[in-house]
Amino acid sequence: LNQVFCSIITIGDELLIGQTIDTNSAWIAQQLNTIGILVKHRIAVGDNKQDILYALDEESKQVSLIILTGGLGPTADDITKPLLCEYFDTEMIENREVLAHVTKIFIDRNRPILEVNLRQAMLPKNCQVLFNQVGTAAGMWFEKNNVVYISLPGVPFEMMHILEEVGLAKIKAHFVTPNIIHRTLVTSGEGESFIANRLIDFEKQLPNTIKLAYLPKLGVVKLRLTAIDVEDVLVENQFRKLQNLLSNITVAAEDIELEKIVFNLLQQTGTTLSIAESCTGGLLASRITSIRGSSKIFKGGFVPYSIESKVNLLQIPESFIEQYNVVSSEVALAMAHNCMQQYNSDFALSITGHLEKQETETIAWIGLSSKEKSVSKKINLFYDREKNAVLATNTALNLLRMFILQR
């Protein structure tokens, strides 16, 4: 088994004091997995020379690929490039291609170019430059004692671009890697421990080479099988067993978000959606519109946050709201129905509820309208404001998914 291991080292005090959440490592790990490389560690260190050097030394004993991100920006708190020169026993030289590119960026944006910007073209002599077409900080590829070191900017957009355009292909060409297969089953409607209880026998018969993991997320539990150098057909068999065992709660047989599933269903059936969401305040609409091409299926939304706006804009009589309570099946259904009519869509989803803990019960009602029929669903909210909003939107999306499939 030619297992290739990688460590990801992220550099920056902002990671250690918690001012920034590290999204780079997760993305890099996903990409490496697709080309058969496993991440062994992820380490965050501060803007501190000794700590970075120590991490480089330690990790190079354990892995054959080290990816560093951060510390390459134009400002003075960046110390990575001089440190790399020292570690790889080299000096800085000006790279003409990078210099021309940096200059062009500033000319194109019609902004003055500063000394600090020009310094971005100074790079360690013995690195291979990984060109950054979307920014000024170039990526760098070093080799030392059979370990590859890749240094990338910390700006996610630029880091991703460099890896996608040149980095991953170069890594793949350099290493001999095994075949890693991940298969993910997305479920909704049952908790982690209940699913685990249904899978006791399944786990017992699972070969050692295939691992099962549970990933619970507010109304959704993902189950992931991971296999390294196992024949496709064996993994596929196990995955099918899993699907059969959990068919009643299965949402998808791939790692896909609920909004994308709903988007696909609407697109395939040539239907459209509108949304009237009160307590979730735009979150449901923003999840749908985060998908490229959503304008084909999404007509638009209301965020009728006040009672006044439910009356004036959604034309639900005030007496009706008073009679049934603003958080009720009746009001949710009226919101969905009137939203569907106003936006002239095939379906409309609505949410009305309280995200903060209430003295009685903390709940939301979901409404769903179509031309043929309407349904509503009550959900209990156990968490904080932010998580309750995600739980409510997940429940709404899953309700629509099942509704379309059962039509």
Place this chain on the structure above:
Amino acid sequence: LNQVFCSIITIGDELLIGQTIDTNSAWIAQQLNTIGILVKHRIAVGDNKQDILYALDEESKQVSLIILTGGLGPTADDITKPLLCEYFDTEMIENREVLAHVTKIFIDRNRPILEVNLRQAMLPKNCQVLFNQVGTAAGMWFEKNNVVYISLPGVPFEMMHILEEVGLAKIKAHFVTPNIIHRTLVTSGEGESFIANRLIDFEKQLPNTIKLAYLPKLGVVKLRLTAIDVEDVLVENQFRKLQNLLSNITVAAEDIELEKIVFNLLQQTGTTLSIAESCTGGLLASRITSIRGSSKIFKGGFVPYSIESKVNLLQIPESFIEQYNVVSSEVALAMAHNCMQQYNSDFALSITGHLEKQETETIAWIGLSSKEKSVSKKINLFYDREKNAVLATNTALNLLRMFILQR
């Protein structure tokens, strides 16, 4: 200087294959900072006994506090508790208080209790239990060779609860810590390198004990001073110098998000907001409504995603949209104006644009209406769909902030 260093070790294959983004570490680091403890490393390791043990050994050589998160759930892929028993040379015993609590949770939620759930009450004999009031996985406190080890569940909600309720106070009582001061200036309107150029002299005169860091974020750059055991007045002097140098682009003299600043301003002036956002699809409204108490200042929103909905719901004549183009100052202003009227709010913000790269220019227009006057602003969008949405909403919030301040 009694510097206390901490390492955060997060456990879980999902972190190494990139299926989960680690938000726990950032939150823990923030909390530790407030009580004078600095995070030296953050390490993510897989669900692998050898790797976890190696990380514990390595980190215990370098720090006096190690916080582990993850690996305590009820499902079979969790290996942390047996490993802790081995590492701290102890055995599992049943904790009655935890058992009673776990049982109560299931009774309260009216769900059957499973064997795996009951196992949550089995805990290493020599740990001090950090009680988890909001879940079934207890926290654990161990001491060995002058190092403190705290093991917490990976579910963010539960981890936070345990640290807030019992963990932080216990850490603070255990260690003698120095005074760490962070002061953050939030700016908007100028790029990182331009700000750095204005601060060359400031950085030169800054004492070694105070560090300056730049944190750029889509239309916003945060500048952070960090001082360890420096007199408050000295830090305050430096921070004031920084404020004076950047007064024209200063948004706030504390680490605060734009939506919270706008919320505060609206609340202080007793005014209300409504939002009509097209391309950002609900993101702006969801940022405002993420704030507790937002119903006091937010009347509601439209997401008029289609031209049809701009015509029918926002009552902008189709001929007007055709004449000026749907992405134009005129349409943005009409959206804001009509939104304000329909929601009967004091201010209305609007956004219309294209988040995906266009052949000509990729832009959005922001509109802002009040009873007295209206303004609009064009923004160039350089990034991908997701980041362009954040840039547009940041720009809209900052426009409203300045508008209210200049009234």
